[in-house]
Amino acid sequence: MRYGVVVEEFAVEVMAQLPDNRARKEVLALVEVARMDPRAWPDVRDPGSVEEIREAFGRQRWIHLMPHAGAVEVRDIGWAG
Template sequence: MVFEELAVEVMAELPTDEARCEVLALVETVRRDPRAFPDVRDDGSVEEIREAFGPRCWVQYMPHEGAIEVREIGWAG
């Protein structure tokens, strides 16, 4: 897994260990089956961008061969 700088910053600012665990659990779910979640790329974009949602968080990521690149993490908790 590769985390973009913004995603790393969000992880560092999450309010509790529980929040970090929830985000990491969603990232692990995505890592196991990255194409199970919707492709949300803009029309004409060549980058495959997908999003997955948990109870209080979401991740935006790019699947790569054998890995994912986490571009953005959101927290609504």
């Protein structure tokens, strides 16, 4: 965990496939914004799920995250750039 962020293996793989450093920086900036207030983003969990899944999004990127006490777990990353 770094700065209250845990990144799942799948999300790490997606980050490695982003087209350039600009894309990585934009995704990491979104992670930081979401970490500061994860519950400000919509809850997108499946009906009946006990895991709280939030979706944070920017112009060309999105992440799925799970809030934990003082931290977030990044489950998935998307890039449309």
